[in-house]
Amino acid sequence: xxxxxxxxxxxxxxxxxxxxxxxxxxxxxxxxxxxxxxxxxxxxxxxxxxxxxxxxxxxxxxxxxxxxxxxxxxxxxxxxxxxxxxxxxxxxxxxxxxxxxxxxxxxxxxxxxxxxxxxxxxxxxxxxxxxxxxxxxxxxxxxxxxxxxxxxxxxxxxxxxxxxxxxxxxxxxxxxxxxxxxxxxxxxxxxxxxxxxx
Amino acid sequence: xxxxxxxxxxxxxxxxxxxxxxxxxxxxxxxxxxxxxxxxxxxxxxxxxxxxxxxxxxxxxxxxxxxxxxxxxxxxxxxxxxxxxxxxxxxxxxxxxxxxxxxxxxxxxxxxxxxxxxxxxxxxxxxxxxxxxxxxxxxxxxxxxxxxxxxxxxxxxxxxxxxxxxxxxxxxxxxxxxxxxxxxxxxxxxxxxxxxxx
Amino acid sequence: xxxxxxxxxxxxxxxxxxxxxxxxxxxxxxxxxxxxxxxxxxxxxxxxxxxxxxxxxxxxxxxxxxxxxxxxxxxxxxxxxxxxxxxxxxxxxxxxxxxxxxxxxxxxxxxxxxxxxxxxxxxxxxxxxxxxxxxxxxxxxxxxxxxxxxxxxxxxxxxxxxxxxxxxxxxxxxxxxxxxxxxxxxxxxxxxxxxxxx
Amino acid sequence: xxxxxxxxxxxxxxxxxxxxxxxxxxxxxxxxxxxxxxxxxxxxxxxxxxxxxxxxxxxxxxxxxxxxxxxxxxxxxxxxxxxxxxxxxxxxxxxxxxxxxxxxxxxxxxxxxxxxxxxxxxxxxxxxxxxxxxxxxxxxxxxxxxxxxxxxxxxxxxxxxxxxxxxxxxxxxxxxxxxxxxxxxxxxxxxxxxxxxx
DNA sequence: AATGCTCCAGCTGAGC
DNA sequence: GCTCAGCTGGAGCATT
Numbered sequence: 001x002x003x004x005x006x007x008x009x010x011x012x013x014x015x016x017x018x019x020x021x022x023x024x025x026x027x028x029x030x031x032x033x034x035x036x037x038x039x040x041x042x043x044x045x046x047x048x049x050x051x052x053x054x055x056x057x058x059x060x061x062x063x064x065x066x067x068x069x070x071x072x073x074x075x076x077x078x079x080x081x082x083x084x085x086x087x088x089x090x091x092x093x094x095x096x097x098x099x100x101x102x103x104x105x106x107x108x109x110x111x112x113x114x115x116x117x118x119x120x121x122x123x124x125x126x127x128x129x130x131x132x133x134x135x136x137x138x139x140x141x142x143x144x145x146x147x148x149x150x151x152x153x154x155x156x157x158x159x160x161x162x163x164x165x166x167x168x169x170x171x172x173x174x175x176x177x178x179x180x181x182x183x184x185x186x187x188x189x190x191x192x193x194x195x196x197x198x
Numbered sequence: 199x200x201x202x203x204x205x206x207x208x209x210x211x212x213x214x215x216x217x218x219x220x221x222x223x224x225x226x227x228x229x230x231x232x233x234x235x236x237x238x239x240x241x242x243x244x245x246x247x248x249x250x251x252x253x254x255x256x257x258x259x260x261x262x263x264x265x266x267x268x269x270x271x272x273x274x275x276x277x278x279x280x281x282x283x284x285x286x287x288x289x290x291x292x293x294x295x296x297x298x299x300x301x302x303x304x305x306x307x308x309x310x311x312x313x314x315x316x317x318x319x320x321x322x323x324x325x326x327x328x329x330x331x332x333x334x335x336x337x338x339x340x341x342x343x344x345x346x347x348x349x350x351x352x353x354x355x356x357x358x359x360x361x362x363x364x365x366x367x368x369x370x371x372x373x374x375x376x377x378x379x380x381x382x383x384x385x386x387x388x389x390x391x392x393x394x395x396x
Numbered sequence: 397x398x399x400x401x402x403x404x405x406x407x408x409x410x411x412x413x414x415x416x417x418x419x420x421x422x423x424x425x426x427x428x429x430x431x432x433x434x435x436x437x438x439x440x441x442x443x444x445x446x447x448x449x450x451x452x453x454x455x456x457x458x459x460x461x462x463x464x465x466x467x468x469x470x471x472x473x474x475x476x477x478x479x480x481x482x483x484x485x486x487x488x489x490x491x492x493x494x495x496x497x498x499x500x501x502x503x504x505x506x507x508x509x510x511x512x513x514x515x516x517x518x519x520x521x522x523x524x525x526x527x528x529x530x531x532x533x534x535x536x537x538x539x540x541x542x543x544x545x546x547x548x549x550x551x552x553x554x555x556x557x558x559x560x561x562x563x564x565x566x567x568x569x570x571x572x573x574x575x576x577x578x579x580x581x582x583x584x585x586x587x588x589x590x591x592x593x594x
Numbered sequence: 595x596x597x598x599x600x601x602x603x604x605x606x607x608x609x610x611x612x613x614x615x616x617x618x619x620x621x622x623x624x625x626x627x628x629x630x631x632x633x634x635x636x637x638x639x640x641x642x643x644x645x646x647x648x649x650x651x652x653x654x655x656x657x658x659x660x661x662x663x664x665x666x667x668x669x670x671x672x673x674x675x676x677x678x679x680x681x682x683x684x685x686x687x688x689x690x691x692x693x694x695x696x697x698x699x700x701x702x703x704x705x706x707x708x709x710x711x712x713x714x715x716x717x718x719x720x721x722x723x724x725x726x727x728x729x730x731x732x733x734x735x736x737x738x739x740x741x742x743x744x745x746x747x748x749x750x751x752x753x754x755x756x757x758x759x760x761x762x763x764x765x766x767x768x769x770x771x772x773x774x775x776x777x778x779x780x781x782x783x784x785x786x787x788x789x790x791x792x
Numbered sequence: 793a794a795t796g797c798t799c800c801a802g803c804t805g806a807g808c
Numbered sequence: 809g810c811t812c813a814g815c816t817g818g819a820g821c822a823t824t
Contacts, residue, residue, distance in 0.1 A: 015776060016483045016766030019651070022641045023484075026655050029634045036630060040623045047616045056278035057613070060286070061620050076383060080254035083380055086366035087412045088258070088419075095359040096346070096366075098292045104346040104369070104379045148294070148302040155353040161293040168284035168294075171302070172610030181302045182281055182609060185274060187795075213578060214568030214681045217453070220443045221682075224457050227436045234432060235802085238425045245418045255415070259422050285610045286617075370412030380411060433819080440820095452674035456682070472779060476650035479776055482762035484654070491755040492742070492762075494688045500742040500765070500775045544690070544698040551749040557689040564680035564690075567698070577698045578677055581670060583822090635813090 053184035079103045098156065126158050134159035138166025142174070251382035277301045296354065324356050332357035336364025340372070449580035475499045494552070522554050530555035534562025538570070647778035673697045692750065720752050728753035732760025736768070 044054050066074065082100040085091055096104070134153065141150055141163070148167055153160035171179055242252050264272065280298040283289055294302070332351060339348055339361070346365055351358035369377055440450050462470065478496040481487055492500070530549060537546055537559070544563055549556035567575055638648050660668065676694040679685055690698070728747065735744055735757070742761055747754035765773055 014767040014770070015772040016763055018644060018772065019480060019483060019646065019766065022637060022644075022646065023651060023655055023658070025637050026634065026651070027658070029630060029637065030655065030659070033627070033630050033634070036623060036627050040620065040627070043616060043619050043623065050612060050616075052282075052613065052616065053275055053278040055275045056282055057617060057620070059275070059279045060282050060288070061617055061624065063283075063288070064617070064621070065624070077251055077253045077257070080251040080380065080382065081257045083366060084250075084254055084258050084415060085261075086363050087370040087380075087415060089363050089367065090258070090261070091359045091363050093356050093359050094296045095349070095351075095353070096362045097295055101346050101349075101362075104366070148299050149354065151293070151353075153293075155293070155349075155358075156347065158291050160353075161289040161291050164294045164299075165284050165287050165289050168281060168302070169287065169610055172285040172613065173608040176608070178609040178612065182278065182285075184278065212569040212572070213574040214565055216446060216574065217448065217568065217678055217681060220439060220446075220448065221453060221457055221460070223439050224436065224453065225460070227432060227439065228457065228461070231429070231432050231436070234425060234429050238422065238429070241418060241421050241425065248414060248418075250415065250418065255419060255422070259419055259426065262419070262423070263426075282613055285613060367412060370415065371410040373410070376411040376414065437820085448678075449671055449674040451671045452678055455671070455675045456678050456684070459679075459684070473647055473649045473653070476647040476776065476778065477653045479762060480646075480650055480654050481657075482759050483766040483776075485759050485763065486654070486657070487755040487759050489752050489755050490692045491745070491747075491749070492758045493691055497742050497758075500762070502775060544695050545750060547689070547749075549689075551689070551745075551754070552743060554687050556749070557685045557687050560690045560695075561680050561683050561685050564677060564698070565683065568681040577700060578674065578681075580674065631814095 048184075051178045051183035056184075075099055095155075098161075101156070131159055131162045134162040135166035135169075138163035138168075139170040140166075142167045142170035246382075249376045249381035254382075273297060293353075296359075299354070329357055329360045332360040333364035333367075336361035336366075337368040338364075340365045340368035444580075447574045447579035452580075471495055491551075494557075497552070527555055527558045530558040531562035531565075534559035534564075535566040536562075538563045538566035642778075645772045645777040650778075669693055689749075692755075695750070725753055725756045728756040729760035729763075732757035732762075733764040734760075736761045736764035 044057075047057055048054050063071070063074075079097070079100040082091075082096050083104065086096060086100075138151070148164070151160055151163045151167070153163055172182070242255075245255055246252050261269070261272075277295070277298040280289075280294050281302065284294060284298075336349070346362070349358055349361045349365070351361055370380070440453075443453055444450050459467070459470075475493070475496040478487075478492050479500065482492060482496075534547070544560070547556055547559045547563070549559055568578070638651075641651055642648050657665070657668075673691070673694040676685075676690050677698065680690060680694075732745070742758070745754055745757045745761070747757055766776070
C-alpha cells in the first residue's frame with residue numbers, strides 16, 4: 001500500500017497530476033483569451049482613432065449576431081420605449097419610428113367609426129425593384145450634392161429607408177475620409193487626429 | 199460565544215469598538231438597502247403583471263434621470279448607430295430617425311454643386327401653438343378611431359411628433375386597461391404561436 | 397413641456413396614469429437607494445480614513461450575514477484551495493489551516509498500517525472553561541506586553557484560537573488608536589494623515 | 595438582403611469599407627473568443643466531473659497569475675480579515691494563520707516590560723535542507739499511513755508547512771483516484787441510490 | 793475634476 | 809421548480 005515517495009511516481013494520472021494538468025490547461029486558455037482581448041482592444045482603439053463611435057460599432061456587431069428571437073425582443077423593447085415616451089410627452093420633437101408606428105397600427109382601427117383619414121402612407125405594396133431604384137436614387141442624390149433631407153419618399157413608404165441607405169452608403173464611399181457627421185464628438189482631446197490612420 | 203465588548207477596559211472608543219461600530223452601521227445600511235431593493239422589485243413585478251415592459255420602463259426612468267451631457271452622449275450613439283446601419287444596408291425598412299437625419303444634414307451641403315433638391319421638409323419654423331394644435335389633433339384623431347398611420351404631418355415637421363404624442367396619450371387614456379400594443383409579448387406563457395405574421 | 401396628465405379624461409387609472417405612477421414610484425425608490433448608497437459610502441470612507449481595510453470589513457460583514465449553508469460552502473472552497481495549494485507546493489511557508497487539516501483528517505487513518513504517530517494534538521475534548529481561560533490568558537498576555545507569538549497552545553488545540561481572540565481583543569482595546577498591525581498599507585498617498593480622524 | 599459592398603465605387607478604403615472592415619475583424623475576434631470560452635468551460639466541466647472544486651481551482655489559477663504587488667495586497671486583506679475576526683471573537687475555533695500572526699508580531703513587543711514569555715516558536719532560521727527534509731518526512735508519513743494531524747512541527751516553524759506539502763502531495767499521488775477529502779461536496783446529486791423518497 | 797477601467801452585485805436565460 | 813452559469817449595468821478606483 002505504501003507508495004514510492006519520490007514525487008510523481010507514475011506516468012499514470014494521480015490526483016496531483018490531474019490537478020496540475022487541469023490548472024495548466026486553464027492557464028493556457030486564459031493566456032490565449034487575454035491575447036484575444038488585447039487584439040480586440042486594439043481594433044477598438046483603431047476604430048476610435050479613426051473617429052468612429054466604438055459604442056455604436058459594438059451595437060451593430062451585437063445586432064448582426066442576434067437571432068430572430070433576440071432581434072424581436074430587442075425591437076419590442078425599443079418600440080415600447082418609444083410608445084411609453086410618446087404617452088408621457090417625452091418625444092421631444094422626434095416622431096415615432098416606423099416600427100413603433102406599425103406596432104400601434106397593428107389592430108388597424110379598434111373602433112372603425114370614422115373613415116375620413118388622410119392616410120398618406122403608401123399602403124400598396126412596393127415592388128423590390130422600386131426599392132432598389134430608391135436606393136440607387138439615394139446614391140445619386142448624394143453624388144449630386146443633395147442633402148439627406150431631400151429624401152422624396154414620405155414616412156411609411158419602404159422606399160424611404162432604401163433611399164436613406166443609398167444616400168448614406170454614397171456618403172461613406174465618398175472620399176477617403178470619414179464624414180464629419182459619422183464622427184463621434186471628441187470628449188477632450190484636441191480635434192486633430194490622435195494618430196495617423198493608415 | 200465570546201462577548202467581545204463585555205470587557206472593554208475603557209468606555210472610550212477603542213479600535214475594537216470602532217470596528218464593531220462601523221460593521222454594525224454597515225449592516226444596518228445593508229439591511230435597509232435590501233428592503234429597498236425588494237420594494238423596487240415589487241414595483242417591477244407589478245409593472246410586469248400589468249403587461250408593461252419593465253425594460254422599457256427602466257429605460258424611460260434612466261432617460262428622465264440623465265443630465266444634458268449624458269443625454270447628448272446617448273443620443274449621439276443612437277444616431278451614429280443608425281447612420282452606420284444605413285451605410286451597411288441594415289436599415290431593414292426603417293428609415294433614419296429624425297435625429298440622425300438632422301445630424302447628417304448639419305453641414306447642409308458638403309458639396310454644393312447642385313441645387314435642384316425637392317426639399318419636402320417644412321423648414322420654416324413652426325409656432326408653438328401649431329404644435330399644441332397638432333398634439334390636440336392627434337388626441338382627437340384617436341378619439342375618433344383613426345389609426346396612428348393617419349398622422350398627416352410629413353417627416354421632418356415637428357408637428358408630426360406632437361401629433362404622435364397626442365394620439366398615444368389618448369390611446370393610453372382610452373380605457374381602463376392597457377392597450378394591446380403597449381403590452382410586452384409574454385415570453386413563454388403564450389398560448390398560441392407568438393410568430394405567424396408573414 | 398408637455399403636460400401629459402393634464403388632460404386625462406378619467407380620474408380612473410388609465411394606462412398612461414398607471415405608467416406614470418409606476419415610473420414615479422421607481423424614481424422615488426431609486427432616489428432613496430442612491431441616498432442609501434451614499435450613506436454606505438460615507439461609512440466606508442470613514443473606515444478607510446481611520447486606517448481600516450474596507451475590503452476586510454466588507455468580508456467580515458458578508459461572513460456575518462451568511463447562513464449555515466453558505467458558510468459551509470465558502471469554507472469548503474477555502475479548505476480545498478488550501479489542500480490544492482499544498483499538493484502543488486504553493487503553501488509558501490504557511491501551514492494548512494485548522495479547518496483544512498480537519499478535513500484531511502476526517503477519514504482518520506485511510507490505511508492503518510502504522511500506529512507510531514506522535515499525535516501531538518490535544519485530542520481529548522477541552523472544556524469550555526478552559527477555553528475561556530485561554531481567552532483570558534491571551535488578554536492578559538497582551539496586557540503584560542507579550543507578543544502574539546507567545547500563544548502557548550499547540551496547533552490543533554481549540555484554546556489556541558481562544559487565546560488569539562483574547563490577545564487581539566486586548567490589542568484592539570488597548571489605546572485610543574488603531575494598532576499599526578491593523579492598518580491597511582496606504583496605496584499611494586504619502587504616509588501623513590490625509591484627514592484627521594476623530 | 596442588401597449587399598452593401600457590392601456597389602462600392604472605389605476599391606480604396608472609403609469610410610463604409612473601413613467600417614465594414616472593422617466590424618468584420620471584431621466579429622472574427624468575437625467568434626474566436628466564444629470558441630475559447632467554450633473550451634474553457636469544457637475544462638471546468640471536466641474538473642467538476644472529476645470531483646474537483648472548480649472555484650478552488652480558479653482561485654489557485656488566479657493566485658498563480660498575480661504579481662508581487664497583487665499578492666501582497668490580497669494577503670494583506672486576508673490577514674486583516676483574520677485580525678478583525680479575532681478581535682470580534684469570530685475565530686470559531688480556527689486560530690490565526692501564520693501570516694496574520696507574523697503581521698501582529700512585526701512590532702515585536704510594543705511595550706517590552708515583560709520578558710517571561712514562553713516563546714515556543716522556532717525563531718532561529720531553519721535551513722533549506724531541514725525544510726526539504728520536513729517535506730520528505732511528510733511524504734513518508736503519508737506513505738506509512740499517518741494522518742495529517744501527525745505533523746510534528748509546532749506552529750510557527752516553517753517546516754510545518756513543508757511537512758504539510760509533502761503529506762498532501764503524497765496523498766494526491768497515492769492512488770488513481772481523487773481522495774475523498776479533496777472532493778467538493780455534491781450540491782444535489784447524491785451519488786448513491788436516491789432511496790427514501792415518497 | 794473628469795474619464796476610462798475594473799470589479800462586483802444583480803438580473804436573465806438555460807438546464808436538471 | 810430551483811439552481812447555476814453568463815451577462816449587463818453600476819460603483820469604486822486609479823489616472824491625467
